[in-house]
Amino acid sequence: MLAITVETTVVNVALPTLNTALDATTTHLQWIVDAYNLAFAALVLAGGGIGDRYGRRPVLVVGLALFAATNVAAALSAGAGALIAWRVLMGAASALVYPTTLAILTDTYRDRRARAAVIGAWGAVGGLGVAVGPVLGGYLLEHYSWSSVFVALVPAAVASAVLAWYLVPDSRAEHRPRLDIAGLVLSILFLGTLVYTIIEAPTRGWTAPVTLGGFAASAVLGTLFVSAELRHPEPLIDVSLFMNPRFSAASGAVTVAFFGLFGFIFLITLFFQLVQGQTPLTTGVRVLPVAVSIALGSIVGTRLVVAALGTKAVVTLGLVMLSGAFAWAATIGADIHYGEVAAQMVLLGTGLGLTTAPATESIMGAVRPQQAGAGSALNDATRQVGGTLGVAVLGSIYTTLYLRAMDGSPIAAQLSPDTRAITREGVAQGLAVAHAAPGPASAAIRDAAISGFLDGLHVGCLTAASVCLLGAVAVALLLPARPTASPAAENISRPLLVGD
Known part of the structure; x- marks a missing residue:
């Protein structure tokens, strides 16, 4: 869990470095982040099913081995395109690892209190990964090349694979389901088309025929996916689970929370380095x-659910x-004091921990033991889909407003076509052009670049705030306060507890 979570966050502090080292545009940077998240999200459902069918421990070990190999290959990438391709395969490897971790835990701990405790610990390790990733990446970037952020994870993956083989108990579903190939293909096409359309929209235009066509194709593919899953005898996603509000409302809460988190981390790391001039390590x-707060919020959240308040109150809070x-973060200015940003991140991290750990416990409590892998995969998919869309949507909002600011700058309009094209590639390139420009033009171009970035950051944060607020209303209306006490009702919706 720690290795996979670090992989999710370690790249963020390297984005400005990759911006120049690999001549990556803003679109490239979004894809470097989202290629991993997209493959992870699209394949994690299959990964959970493979673990249920072939055994969770061997799938965990194979996934970790593939994860190590793809990190080595990513470190050797000669360009942004190659790195994006290896990030796709890295996401596929992670899709084998991630769902097996939670499935093994929930299969081992059947009692609800024990299960809530270990899921709280699982969520806390996720928070620790959010912390370790940026710090580790920053340290490595200050002392070594960008490729070191991938090489550093190889020993951890190999050690985890060896230890898992000897220490982790194996488990699998009693019934071995067939792999739903049609559902897998349609889920990849649906998510891939949607994310690709969102990321490319700022440069192509949000109302351009190709953009509107992409959204229409996404809607059709999504409909076909749901239809195929309803007809398949052993679907990739058991759509009937979403009829259980304990499952569906909790899944929605996790999706919304990670939508905001991933989008915010993408933007705030760029802000610290490009706007405030921080190094990768200090960033x-x-x-x-935010990471420490996630860990603490995860532990406290599950305890509050079991001990006193119930799932609805804690997740809504x-x-x-x-x-x-996020609404507070929308007030960030170029010269804001770090103490205020830190306070914003503490509020953010605590809210995320209170949301995701109790919601995850609710999701896993709504599936039967033989569905542990599929339930874990669905929980992981909600995280990755939310995070992928967060980077895509908030990153695209930032790109749209940055391009508007640069196109509206009278000084930028006087640059040569080639130089103006460079400024449009991203804020790092815009600031580089400003640094090289003479006299007053330098300050004007820099002001336009910073203003455009801050506009994107503010609107992106307000978007995340609105999405989370709508999520809170939905949870307050739909999520049960506690699992039903009726054994008959729970027989089809949760694992058996010790003593049943």
């Missing part, structure tokens, strides 16, 4: 408050805190 250290944190 990683500055992200620590977490989403309201997330909404408030």
